[in-house]
Amino acid sequence: MSFTPLTPSHVPLRGGRRALLRMATYPADSAGLLDLERAIVKARQGIVKYPDELPDDPTTYGDLQIRAGMAATDGSAFCMVAEEEGRGIVAEASILRLTLRMVRHVAVLGIGVHPDAQGIGLGRALLEALLGWVRDHRDADGGRIRRVELHVRADNPRAVALYRSLGFQEEGSRRGLIRRDDGNFVDDIGMGLLLPDPDEPSASA
DSSP, X not given: OOOOOOOOEEEXXXXXXXXXXXXXXXXXXXXXXXXXXXXXXXXXXXXXXXXXXXXXXXXXXXXXXXXXXXXXXXXXXXXXEEEETTTEEEEEXXXXXOOSGGGTTEEEEEEEEOGGGTTSSHHHHHHHHHHHHHHHOOOTTSOOOOEEEEEEETTOHHXXXXXXXXXXXXXXXXXXXXXXXXXXXXEEEEEEEEOOOTTSOOTTO
């Protein structure tokens, strides 16, 4: 696989805020990404973890991400961050492709937005940039990502609505997968986005 770089860009957000969207780098961004994940986990929304299940330090966090393949520069993964001046990293989004040849056209998407940066359009801006990269990227052999999939908690309707607006469709749910702090169970919704190949002639042509 080859790698398609991303040009950093500033995006306007609601409330007069602005963010810089750029590629994530390891280990340089490990501390900022760990702080972001800690804030999201502390808010008890989105990520299915408890605070004591996170790494204790940025080095360990970065090592885990690297071993998971998130720092790859061969097109098998792509990670972005959003930075606000004076606040550091306030959001991240990534895709990680499946490795077997029959399914390497499939990428799993993940995103996290700091609780204090939600509701201002940051998640949408980050996902639009990430999906733009997905659509533009080509492997050295001409292959590309044709399917993006994700999982989202059923008790996060704002996230579900965002994904729907970007073309993702609900494909089923894992009932009662998540046990919330109050003891109630929540379904996990699977969503997928199929990307047509612009290099192929349309069926009507």
